[in-house]
Amino acid sequence: MTVGLFIPCYVDQFYPNAAIATLELLEKAGVNVVYPVRQTCCGQPMANSGFEHLTKDCNELFVQNFAQFDYIVSPSGSCVLHVKDHLHSDTHEDQAQAIRGKVYELVEFLTDVVKVEKLTARFPHKVGLHQSCHGQRGLGLAQMSELVAPAFSKPEKLLSMVQDLELIPLSRKDECCGFGGTFCVAEEAVSVKMGKDRVADHLQHEAEFITGADMSCLMHMEGILRRQKSKVKVMHIAEILNAQEG
Amino acid sequence: MNSREQILAAVSKNQPALTPMPEVPFFQLEATDLVEKFTQVAVSIGSGVFQVESYEEIQEILSNDFKIHHRIISHVPELAPFADTTPLEDRHRHQLENVDLAIVKGHFGVAENGASWVTEEVMGLRVVPFICQHLAIILPKDSIVPLMHDAYARIGSAEYGYGVFIAGPSKTADIEQSLVLGAHGPRTLTVFLMG
Amino acid sequence: MSVEGHTKDHAALADDFNQDEPRVNWHDETLWFIREKRDRAAFAIPDWEMLRETASQIKFHTLSNLSQYLEQFEANAQANGIIVHWAADAEEHNQIVHSILQKHGVTQMVKSKSMLTEECHLNDYLEQQGIEVIDSDLGERIVQLAKEPPSHIVLPCIHLKKEEIGDIFHQHLGTEAGMSDPQILTETARQHLRETFLTRKAALTGVNFAIAETGEFVVCTNEGNADMGAHLADIHIASMGIEKLIPRRSDLGVFLRLLTRSATGQPITTYSSHFKKPRPGHDVHVVLVDNGRSVQLGREDFRNSLKCIRCGACMNTCPVYRRSGGHSYQSAVAGPIGSILAPNLDMKKHADLPFASTLCGSCSNVCPVKIDIHNQLYKWRQVIVKEGYADPKKTLGMKAMNMVLSSPQTFKLSGKAGRWFMKTVPFLVSNKMNPWYKQREMPQPPKESFGEWYRRNRKSNE
Numbered sequence: 071m072t073v074g075l076f077i078p079c080y081v082d083q084f085y086p087n088a089a090i091a092t093l094e095l096l097e098k099a100g101v102n103v104v105y106p107v108r109q110t111c112c113g114q115p116m117a118n119s120g121f122e123h124l125t126k127d128c129n130e131l132f133v134q135n136f137a138q139f140d141y142i143v144s145p146s147g148s149c150v151l152h153v154k155d156h157l158h159s160d161t162h163e164d165q166a167q168a169i170r171g172k173v174y175e176l177v178e179f180l181t182d183v184v185k186v187e188k189l190t191a192r193f194p195h196k197v198g199l200h201q202s203c204h205g206q207r208g209l210g211l212a213q214m215s216e217l218v219a220p221a222f223s224k225p226e227k228l229l230s231m232v233q234d235l236e237l238i239p240l241s242r243k244d245e246c247c248g249f250g251g252t253f254c255v256a257e258e259a260v261s262v263k264m265g266k267d268r269v270a271d272h273l274q275h276e277a278e279f280i281t282g283a284d285m286s287c288l289m290h291m292e293g294i295l296r297r298q299k300s301k302v303k304v305m306h307i308a309e310i311l312n313a314q315e316g
Numbered sequence: 317m318n319s320r321e322q323i324l325a326a327v328s329k330n331q332p333a334l335t336p337m338p339e340v341p342f343f344q345l346e347a348t349d350l351v352e353k354f355t356q357v358a359v360s361i362g363s364g365v366f367q368v369e370s371y372e373e374i375q376e377i378l379s380n381d382f383k384i385h386h387r388i389i390s391h392v393p394e395l396a397p398f399a400d401t402t403p404l405e406d407r408h409r410h411q412l413e414n415v416d417l418a419i420v421k422g423h424f425g426v427a428e429n430g431a432s433w434v435t436e437e438v439m440g441l442r443v444v445p446f447i448c449q450h451l452a453i454i455l456p457k458d459s460i461v462p463l464m465h466d467a468y469a470r471i472g473s474a475e476y477g478y479g480v481f482i483a484g485p486s487k488t489a490d491i492e493q494s495l496v497l498g499a500h501g502p503r504t505l506t507v508f509l510m511g
Numbered sequence: 512m513s514v515e516g517h518t519k520d521h522a523a524l525a526d527d528f529n530q531d532e533p534r535v536n537w538h539d540e541t542l543w544f545i546r547e548k549r550d551r552a553a554f555a556i557p558d559w560e561m562l563r564e565t566a567s568q569i570k571f572h573t574l575s576n577l578s579q580y581l582e583q584f585e586a587n588a589q590a591n592g593i594i595v596h597w598a599a600d601a602e603e604h605n606q607i608v609h610s611i612l613q614k615h616g617v618t619q620m621v622k623s624k625s626m627l628t629e630e631c632h633l634n635d636y637l638e639q640q641g642i643e644v645i646d647s648d649l650g651e652r653i654v655q656l657a658k659e660p661p662s663h664i665v666l667p668c669i670h671l672k673k674e675e676i677g678d679i680f681h682q683h684l685g686t687e688a689g690m691s692d693p694q695i696l697t698e699t700a701r702q703h704l705r706e707t708f709l710t711r712k713a714a715l716t717g718v719n720f721a722i723a724e725t726g727e728f729v730v731c732t733n734e735g736n737a738d739m740g741a742h743l744a745d746i747h748i749a750s751m752g753i754e755k756l757i758p759r760r761s762d763l764g765v766f767l768r769l770l771t772r773s774a775t776g777q778p779i780t781t782y783s784s785h786f787k788k789p790r791p792g793h794d795v796h797v798v799l800v801d802n803g804r805s806v807q808l809g810r811e812d813f814r815n816s817l818k819c820i821r822c823g824a825c826m827n828t829c830p831v832y833r834r835s836g837g838h839s840y841q842s843a844v845a846g847p848i849g850s851i852l853a854p855n856l857d858m859k860k861h862a863d864l865p866f867a868s869t870l871c872g873s874c875s876n877v878c879p880v881k882i883d884i885h886n887q888l889y890k891w892r893q894v895i896v897k898e899g900y901a902d903p904k905k906t907l908g909m910k911a912m913n914m915v916l917s918s919p920q921t922f923k924l925s926g927k928a929g930r931w932f933m934k935t936v937p938f939l940v941s942n943k944m945n946p947w948y949k950q951r952e953m954p955q956p957p958k959e960s961f962g963e964w965y966r967r968n969r970k971s972n973e
């Protein structure tokens with residue numbers, strides 16, 4: 071099985087550790103991973119701003135980069151959802167369609183495809199899990215609080231395999247953090263207020279780390295935490311699942 | 317083209333291809349004791365509920381709060397002379413604002429939401445259950461249906477000019493979500509389950 | 512983005528709203544409390560999701576056969592003695608209402624909650640014609656006295672604090688200064704409005720559901736104000752959008768189970784009133800209003816918005832609505848549903864609304880008729896940009912972004928040149944000085960990007 075690793079542009083530039091942890095986790099699970107170096111972005115920032123029609127070139131590039139793999143895995147629920155819902159190609163629609171069916175977010179790839187049952191990780195800290203909306207409501211990584219349906223959570227399942235990790239509860243377990251792509255700057259006031267409220271929920275429950283499957287949300291909350299001079303850190307779930315502390 | 321034709325033409329042009337009417341699944345209430353469920357829900361939405369066997373018992377209970385100087389009206393002949401059962405006519409409707417208590421006979425109750433189905437023939441006048449300060453509804457105890465689906469099955473294609481489900485006293489929470497009973501209609505609702 | 516017809520857009524008004532943070536917290540918590548009540552009510556019904564699905568399908572079926580159902584409703588309502596009118600737009604609706612009042616020499620009317628009349632600006636129109644309208648729903652009366660539009664379709668004055676309502680009552684209804692007890696304020700409104708109910712010859716109500724099969728219509732209230740108005744007046748006018756139709760009386764079993772549980776967490780409204788025939792000697796008029804609905808019906812991507820039963824659940828759950836307030840939407844219907852309805856009425860004026868969302872999707876999950884609200888928001892964004900209502904600066908920025916992102920070479924260079932993403936994106940979409948940094952720290956650039964690390968550590972794969 072060969073997996074094409076898709077690393078979103080801002081993760082590549084700002085959070086290489088999340089990408090490295092993703093790569094290492096997949097390798098440890100016995101997967102052959104290739105990172106196509108000519109990749110850029112899934113086009114979501116443009117599409118969510120109403121410019122989906124401009125993402126054609128981006129899409130073609132994505133298809134060129136990833137069509138050859140058995141699976142495409144990315145440590146970002148949001149980008150994966152975008153590819154799943156909106157990747158098309160004028161020249162290779164069959165390939166685009168195939169990609170839409172084989173693109174996975176890291177957590178769901180580990181639980182559903184690799185079917186990971188145990189991890190060797192240790193992370194002796196209190197951790198709050200941020201359920202990013204696109205991963206959760208879009209990809210179904212966990213049951214949504216609005217639906218009258220049985221509870222489950224793929225990220226929690228993985229986190230429970232990490233030794234000495236204490237998952238803290240939240241008052242609002244799946245409220246949006248307000249990142250929202252370009253929303254975070256176009257609607258700055260509401261975005262920041264949402265972020266502050268989300269962070270406050272984690273702080274109230276004494277989280278030392280806020281984690282999640284979407285680095286973009288974490289980047290937004292990190293910006294707020296650091297402005298508040300908080301000691302609490304954000305960390306992508308891949309880094310925790312790959313952590314070897316102590 | 318007049319507006320009617322214009323709207324209908326636009327709608328038929330723009331409506332999607334006909335999809336079938338779905339089968340409404342058979343929904344069931346989990347609780348099996350309908351009287352108990354009805355009572356529990358009705359009380360939770362601010363109603364008082366009594367199980368009684370006779371009209372005398374109803375009068376007895378009501379006379380704790382309503383005395384001779386209160387204006388009590390009803391369309392239920394058995395309640396005279398406790399209540400004034402003189403038939404009302406439409407022109408009387410503005411003269412009811414000082415009614416303290418109105419007592420009406422409902423057709424049936426709904427367990428899941430504590431509502432009672434009342435139609436205009438049993439009200440006397442449509443405004444009666446709204447304009448009175450306090451309202452009492454008498455339901456046959458064996459008339460409680462589980463869910464709203466059952467309620468409409470029971471109503472069927474019955475003829476009425478006006479009918480209403482009444483669930484609790486008139487209420488509002490418009491001011492900071494603080495619940496206040498007695499918005500425009502009755503300040504209390506008492507349901508008597510008789511039988 | 513500046514919006515034609517409004518001096519400020521949603522983002523700017525939301526910014527104003529957020530100047531008072533404790534108040535934002537209060538607004539957020541009040542609405543979240545209602546979301547929690549909705550959750551408790553929904554979770555008490557194990558078949559909740561099946562009920563939603565059924566409601567959604569009934570509504571879709573109705574929309575697919577709407578022209579027939581409208582005619583069927585009209586015929587049955589007329590057979591019941593109801594007078595039916597058709598209004599192509601808001602103006603015609605207002606004229607019809609006015610002409611009914613004029614014919615009967617009525618100069619004062621009492622009105623219960625009707626979002627349609629808000630959409631049509633009926634009150635303003637009638638006032639200009641010299642007709643006094645008193646809103647009888649407590650929340651609506653409060654905003655009417657405050658000379659504001661409602662900020663929420665179910666809870667019109669949810670943005671006001673009780674002290675402010677106390678001041679309004681003190682000024683208009685003569686309550687003691689400083690009195691803010693909801694019990695006393697409600698009692699005052701009750702007394703004041705009883706007088707109104709008893710003296711008005713015409714009452715207007717909204718319509719929650721109209722039944723094609725029987726020609727009756729259903730109005731749901733907790734206060735009983737619709738009934739007080741309608742049963743005491745000589746003339747009852749009921750205004751409804753054409754999408755309020757449902758096929759059969761028994762379908763109410765589905766919708767009445769969902770409506771109030773979704774709206775406030777109550778199992779049903781206090782009153783669900785079924786108006787079938789006028790009282791002998793009196794008139795009931797139904798005004799069927801299109802006002803853009805038939806156009807929306809033709810928009811494949813957006814027609815599902817017409818399933819809406821106006822429960823307000825999408826507003827209560829919306830993290831943006833809770834923190835920006837209903838007035839920031841500048842539309843009779845605010846929040847997520849308003850943001851997919853308003854652009855249909857005036858795309859230019861409401862071009863900001865589909866962007867006032869993070870697309871989190873919570874709205875679609877609480878919606879009792881399963882409208883895919885967040886997907887429609889995404890789709891409206893595409894339409895608005897294509898129709899040319901986006902800020903030209905943003906368009907340029909997006910084109911530049913596309914150039915960078917579709918060329919690996921340029922992308923790598925931009926990255927090296929200093930972490931392209933955060934330097935560029937914030938400026939593309941806002942006119943403010945770096946809107947990311949205002950209240951957030953920038954991410955710290957690491958020594959090397961992942962791409963660079965990969966080249967050093969997994970070179971063999973290239």
Ligand code: SF4
Binds near residue numbers: 773
């Ligand atoms: S869109 Fe759905 S949730 Fe929102 S008001 Fe309408 S019915 Fe309720």
